[in-house]
Amino acid sequence: MTKLIALLLILAMAIQVIKPLGLPGLRRRMDFWKLALIAFAVWAVALLSRDFLM
Numbered sequence: 001m002t003k004l005i006a007l008l009l010i011l012a013m014a015i016q017v018i019k020p021l022g023l024p025g026l027r028r029r030m031d032f033w034k035l036a037l038i039a040f041a042v043w044a045v046a047l048l049s050r051d052f053l054m
Helices: 002-016 031-054
Strands: none
Touching: 002 031
C-alpha cells in the first residue's frame, strides 16, 4: 500500500513540474514541494496506521 501511495504521489509531482495541476495552491510549477509535504504526511500516516492496526 505504501509503495502505491509513493508511486502515485511521485507521479503527481512529476505532472506538476511538467504542467501545473491548477488546484488552489498548486498553480505554479514550483509548487511541487507542497505535494512532497503532502506525500510525506500521507506516507507517515499509512506507516503508523499499519503499525498500530496490525
